[in-house]
Amino acid sequence: MERAKEKKREKGKEPEKEKMRGKGKEKEKRKEVEKKKSKEKVKEKEKEEKRSKEEEKRKEQETEKEQFKGKEKKEKDNNSILTKPPLEPREKNKQILVLGLDGAGKTSVLHSLALNRVQHSVAPTHGFNAVCINTEDSQMEFLEIGGSEPFRSYWEMYLSRGLLLVFVVDSADHNRLPEAKKHLHQLIGTNPILPLVVFANKQDLEAAYRITDIHEALALSEVGNDRKVFLFGTQVTENGSEIPSAMQDARDLIAHLAADMQ
CATH class of the missing domain: 3.40.50.300 (P-loop containing nucleotide triphosphate hydrolases)
Incomplete structure (x- = not known):
């Protein structure tokens, strides 16, 4: 009789165990998703920094070109050619x-x-x-x-x-x-x-x-x-x-x- 009751209790606990395992898997899945998002954010940040550096370099090159043109023009003006x-x-x-x-x-x-x-x-x-x-x-x-x-x-x-x-x-x-x-x-x-x-x-x-x-x-x-x-x-x-x-x-x-x- 006691054995039958014990089996019944064990049987009742199985759905709870399944439920807990399901929650654990879902939690791990969320962690994976969050980890993936975090990596994507890092990559996006690195891309943004790279774009920023390229833009800064481009502006510096444009500034150098303008300075060179200005210097060349000044040289020509000085020479009164x-x-x-x-x-x-x-x-x-x-x-x-x-x-x-x-x-x-x-x-x-x-x-x-x-x-x-x-x-x-x-x-x-x-x-x-x-x-x-x-x-x-x-x-x-x-x-x-x-x-x-x-x-x-x-x-x-x-x-x-x-x-x-x-x-x-x-x-x-x-x-x-x-x-x-x-x-x-x-x-x-x-x-x-x-x-x-x-x-x-x-x-x-x-x-x-x-x-x-x-x-x-x-x-x-x-x-x-x-x-x-x-x-x-x-x-x-x-x-x-x-x-x-x-x-x-x-x-x-x-x-x-x-x-x-x-």
């Missing part, structure tokens, strides 16, 4: 011509003379670059013409109307000094009395020829007895620093020669 030269040189207000091979440092020298401070130029002059320099007594108008092959055809055209010639050479570029000499002598050969001021530039470089070497390499002793010839060693080093005394002396001399030629 005229991409298309006038058909004829101006009759009035004769200019001081600044010529020389490409890479000699003409623009850097010219802007440094104008500002009385070292002003580097990294962009080559593609065309014409007009700069006015004021002194205590007068205003000088300089015209630089690009030194690369396409622009050399304009050199002689403007030389006939120039007050004087400033010719810039790279003292450290030994291989191109013969080329510079050839073009210089071709230019001055058309005008036997035009004053000549030569800037032996980049004197700060270790490989630079000294003044006496430049004088010989350019054969300046052969430019004519009736011509005023001057040779200055120049350098444009630390940006923003005051120009060397030699460049100040050269500027004063150019102003004096220009006044005499007008």
Whole structure:
């Protein structure tokens, strides 16, 4: 009798056990779902961070591009470049011509003379670059013409109307000094009395020829007895620093020669 009752009680407990097992499985299932959701949230967060970094990088690249464009535009504005030269040189207000091979440092020298401070130029002059320099007594108008092959055809055209010639050479570029000499002598050969001021530039470089070497390499002793010839060693080093005394002396001399030629 007692055994029968015990069996009956055990039988009654079975549904409860099944119910408890069902609850346990459901709880485990919920944990799995929550775990899966948690992983998905972590992945989504990682994706969001990656998108944020990519967006930040993109904005930085755009900012760099804008800064580069602004710098390039500023450089062009500083150079006052005229991409298309006038058909004829101006009759009035004769200019001081600044010529020389490409890479000699003409623009850097010219802007440094104008500002009385070292002003580097990294962009080559593609065309014409007009700069006015004021002194205590007068205003000088300089015209630089690009030194690369396409622009050399304009050199002689403007030389006939120039007050004087400033010719810039790279003292450290030994291989191109013969080329510079050839073009210089071709230019001055058309005008036997035009004053000549030569800037032996980049004197700060270790490989630079000294003044006496430049004088010989350019054969300046052969430019004519009736011509005023001057040779200055120049350098444009630390940006923003005051120009060397030699460049100040050269500027004063150019102003004096220009006044005499007008």
